[in-house]
Amino acid sequence: MLRVRCLRGGSRGAEAAHLIGAMLGRAVTGWVQRALQSTSSAAAAQAQHAVEEEHVTEPVHQECPVCSYNEWDPLEEVIVGRAENAHVPPFTVEVKANTYEKYWPFYQKYGGQRFPADHLKKAVAEIEEMCNILRHEGVIVKRPEPIDWSVEYKTPDFTSSGMYAAMPRDILLVVGNEIIEAPMAWRARFFEYRAYRPLIKEYFRKGAKWTTAPKPTMADELYDQDYPIRTVEDRHKLAAIGKFVTTEHEPCFDAADFIRAGTDLFVQRSQVTNYMGIEWMRRHLAPAYKIHIISFKDPNPMHIDATFNIIGPGLVLSNPDRPCRQIDMFKKAGWTVVKPPMPLIPDDHPLWMSSKWLSMNVLMLDEKRVMVDANETTIQKMFENLGIKTIKVNIRHANSLGGGFHCWTTDVRRRGTLQSYFH
Numbered sequence: 001m002l003r004v005r006c007l008r009g010g011s012r013g014a015e016a017a018h019l020i021g022a023m024l025g026r027a028v029t030g031w032v033q034r035a036l037q038s039t040s041s042a043a044a045a046q047a048q049h050a051v052e053e054e055h056v057t058e059p060v061h062q063e064c065p066v067c068s069y070n071e072w073d074p075l076e077e078v079i080v081g082r083a084e085n086a087h088v089p090p091f092t093v094e095v096k097a098n099t100y101e102k103y104w105p106f107y108q109k110y111g112g113q114r115f116p117a118d119h120l121k122k123a124v125a126e127i128e129e130m131c132n133i134l135r136h137e138g139v140i141v142k143r144p145e146p147i148d149w150s151v152e153y154k155t156p157d158f159t160s161s162g163m164y165a166a167m168p169r170d171i172l173l174v175v176g177n178e179i180i181e182a183p184m185a186w187r188a189r190f191f192e193y194r195a196y197r198p199l200i201k202e203y204f205r206k207g208a209k210w211t212t213a214p215k216p217t218m219a220d221e222l223y224d225q226d227y228p229i230r231t232v233e234d235r236h237k238l239a240a241i242g243k244f245v246t247t248e249h250e251p252c253f254d255a256a257d258f259i260r261a262g263t264d265l266f267v268q269r270s271q272v273t274n275y276m277g278i279e280w281m282r283r284h285l286a287p288a289y290k291i292h293i294i295s296f297k298d299p300n301p302m303h304i305d306a307t308f309n310i311i312g313p314g315l316v317l318s319n320p321d322r323p324c325r326q327i328d329m330f331k332k333a334g335w336t337v338v339k340p341p342m343p344l345i346p347d348d349h350p351l352w353m354s355s356k357w358l359s360m361n362v363l364m365l366d367e368k369r370v371m372v373d374a375n376e377t378t379i380q381k382m383f384e385n386l387g388i389k390t391i392k393v394n395i396r397h398a399n400s401l402g403g404g405f406h407c408w409t410t411d412v413r414r415r416g417t418l419q420s421y422f423h
Contacts, residue, residue, distance in 0.1 A: 062206065062207055064177045064206070064207040064208055065077065065203055065206045065207070065208065065412065065413060066174060066177050066178070066179060066203050066207075066208035066209075066412055066413060067176065067177050067413050067414070068174045068175075068176075068260075068411045068412065068413060068414040068416075069175075069176060069260065069262050069414070069416055069417070069418050069419070070260050070261055070262050070310070070313075070414070070416065070421075071259065071260060071261070071309070071310050071311065071364055071406075071411075072310070072311055072312045072313070072364040072366065072367050072414075073366065073367075073414035073415055073416030074365070074366040074414060074415040074416070075139050075363075075364070075365045075366065075411055075413075075414055076138075076139065076140060076412075076413040076414060076415055077139065077140040077141075077142065077411075077412040077413040078134060078139055078140070078141060078142070078409050078410065078411050078412060079141075079142045079143070079144065079168045079172065079196070079199065079409065079410045079412060080127065080130065080131050080134070080141055080142070080143055080168070080408060080409055081127070081143075081144065081164075081165055081166040081167050081168050081403075081408050081409070082124075082127070082143060082144055082146060082164070082165050082166060082195070083120055083123040083124045083127055083164070083166050083398060083401060084120075084124055084146055085114065085146065085147070085148060085149050085150075085164070086114070086115050086120060086123075086149065086163070086164035086166055086401055087112065087113060087114050087115065087149040087150060087161060087162060087163055087164065087188075088106075088107060088110040088111050088112065088113055088114070088115055088163075088352075089107075089111060089112075089160075089163045089186060089188035089189075090111045090112045090160055090161060090187075090188060091104070091107040091108055091111040092160075092186075092187060092188075092223075093223050093224070093225055093227060093245060094185060094186055094187070094223050094245050094246065094271070094272075095107065095111075095186060095188070096227075096229065097227050097229055097244075097245035097271050097300075098186075098245075098271050098272070098300065098302045098353075099352070099353065100300070100355075101231070103350075103352050106350075106352060107352075112150075112161050114150070115400075115401065119350070119397055119400060122397040123395075123397040123398040123400065123401060126393075126394060126395045126396070126397055126398045127395065127398050127408065129393065129394075130371075130393050130395055130398075130405070130408070131143075133371075133391065133393055134371075137365055137369070137391060139365065140413075142199055142412065144165040144168065144195035144196050144199065145165075145194075145195045145196075145197075145198055146195075147162065147165060147194060147195045148162075149161065149162035149163055149164055150162070153190070153191060155190070155217070155218070156217075157217045157218060157219040157220070158187050158218055158219070158220075160187040160188050160190065161188065162188060162189075162191060162192065163186070163188040163189055163192065164192075164401065165192060165195035165196065166398075166401050166402070166403065166408065167256070167401075167402060167403045167407045167408060168196065168408075168409060168410035169255060169256045169303075169305070169403070169406055169407045169408070169409060169410050170182070170184070170189075170254045170255055170256045170303065170403075170407065171184060171189070171192055171193060171196065171254070171255055172196060172200075172255055172410040173255035173258055173410075174410060174411065174412060175260065175265070175285060175289065176209075176288075176418065177207070177208055177209055178208065178209035178210070178211060179200055179203060179204075179208055179209065179210050179211070180211045180212075180213060180255065180281075180284075181193055181196075181200070181210075181211065181212040181213060182213055182253055182254055182255040183213045183214060183215050183216050183251065183252055183253065183277070184216075184252070184254060184272070185216070185218075185222075185246055185252040185253070185254060185271070185272035185273070185274075186272065187218050190215075190218060193212075203412070211284070213251070213253070213277075213280060213281075213284075214250075214251055214280065216250045216251065216252045217250065219249070221247065221249040222246060222247055222249045222250060222252065223245055223246060223247065224243075224244075224245050224246075224247060227244075227245045229245075233299075235299035235300055236297075236299040239298060239299055239300075239301060240297075242269065244269065244270065244271050244274070244301075245271050246271060246272060246273075246274045247274070248274055248275060248276050250276065251274065251276040251277040251279070251280045252272065252273065252274050252276070252277050253267075253272065253273040253274070253277030253278065253280075253281065254270075254272045254273055254302070254303060255410075256303035256304065256305060256407065257270050257272065257273040257302075257303055257304050258281070258291075258304070259304050259305060259308065259309065259310050260310070261310050261313075261421045261422055262418055262419045262420055262421050262422075263288065263289055263290060263418060263419070263420045263421075263422075264289070264290050264292060264420065264421065264422040265281075265285070265289055265290070265291050265292070266291075266292050266293075266294050266304070266308065266310075267281070267291055267292070267293055267294070267304070268293070268294060268295060268296065268301055268304050268307075268308075269293065269295065269301070270301035270302050270303070270304075271300065271301060271302045272302050272303075278291065278293060288418075292422075294308065294324055294325070294326045295324070295325045295326070296308070296319070296322045296323065296324050296325065297322055297323050297325070298322040300355075303407070305361050305404075305406045305407065306319065306354070306355065306357040306358055306360060306361045306404065306407075307319045307322045307324075307357070308324055309360055309361065309362065309406065311362070311364050311370070311388075312364070312367050313367075313419075313421045314333070314334060314335040314336060314421055315335065315336050315338065315386075316330065316335060316336070316337055316338065317338050317339075317340050317360045317362075318337050318338065318339055319339075319340070319357055319360065320339040320340070321357065322357075330422075333422050333423050334423075335422075338382070338386070340359065340360040340379050340382060341378040341379055341382060342378070343356035343357055343358070343359035343360075343376065343379075344359070344375060344376050344377065344378060345358075345359065345375070345376075345396070345399070349396065349399075349400070350400045351399065351400055352400055352401070352402070353400070353401060353402030353403075354399065354400075354402045354403060354404075358373070358399050358403065358404035358407075359373055359376045359379050359404070360379065360404075361403065361404025361405060361406045361407055362379075362404065362405055362406060363405035363406050363409055363411075365391065367388075368387065368388055368389055369388065369389045369391060370383050370388050370389070370390055370391065371391045371393055371405045372390045372391065372392060372393075372405070373392075373393070373394065373395065373396075373399075373404070373405075374392040374393055374394040375394060375396065380392065393405070395408070
């Protein structure tokens with residue numbers, strides 16, 4: 001049967017009509033050519049004519065497998081990352097600027113090597129159980145391809161080895177029926193897209209839009225090689241004046257610095273997302289979507305979803321340790337701002353690539369169900385008081401690799417429509 005591009009998720013009617021017309025035209029042309037070539041018998045030609053006529057006149061409108069406008073509509077399909085073969089990134093300037101000083105000896109010792117084997121084994125088991133629970137909740141789960149991240153690669157501008165495909169939220173942003181591949185900002189993540197390409201090609205063949213943002217060269221000019229980060233106080237001062245390790249040499253961004261609320265997306269300028277990257281996204285998504293830049297009192301901004309996590313229409317978790325400087329505009333718009341309780345994760349648990357605030361890095365299965373850390377009893381109570389059922393899962397060892405439930409996933413399809421929630 002003839003398959004046509006899905007029309008949901010903001011596709012323009014004229015564009016869709018043009019595409020359908022072109023496809024029908026090609027189908028008719030193909031039939032004419034085959035009919036002229038068929039000389040074996042009149043009966044065979046007549047049968048072929050009937051079959052081809054059916055192909056032309058009965059197109060099948062296939063529903064797009066990719067469609068997500070916000071962080072809370074009912075979740076139907078999700079990509080979950082892989083911890084297998086995860087490697088510690090080489091200790092370059094952009095990695096140093098995004099990690100805490102107490103872990104620098106770890107990076108100096110293990111950079112370019114596999115994460116500790118026993119820890120990694122436990123993380124893999126936790127994510128497998130998370131996938132099982134998602135399936136039990138009625139969600140289709142897809143996974144990236146296993147990759148050998150130890151392979152060293154070289155471009156004209158740098159040499160590095162890889163890292164992992166653990167955090168699809170960092171690299172893939174779904175807006176409507178479009179998958180946007182983020183360019184990334186760490187050299188160790190330059191080729192991370194390769195793990196997701198088989199999935200993205202599958203979605204594209206079934207009708208999704210697929211956009212790859214301009215890939216940065218990641219030349220030395222993209223990074224402030226003398227970025228002065230000796231103490232947390234240094235970082236606070238630098239972030240307050242808008243100085244980060246990434247420069248404006250070329251566009252760069254991680255998808256996880258954006259968070260969606262229908263026609264409005266919110267983004268922070270961070271160590272991995274620069275203003276050129278934000279402007280590329282603004283122009284790419286205009287006029288259907290509006291990009292708002294917000295900022296936080298954060299000494300180490302990298303990825304927005306453990307600082308500002310939108311969990312429902314007009315409902316947001318705002319980190320009390322990293323307050324939003326523009327919070328009044330959300331209150332004026334009638335939003336409810338909830339400050340989550342302090343995390344319970346112990347001080348001695350290794351968090352090589354993240355803060356304790358992964359406790360608020362939750363995944364909404366719908367407006368009334370949330371996937372939350374099984375150990376974080378205080379935030380569970382907070383959700384219950386909001387009338388939201390908690391789906392409790394333990395991913396403490398997986399947390400060490402740099403993410404909570406939101407980071408470990410990219411929602412491919414949520415059952416909902418494009419709406420405006422911010423006025």
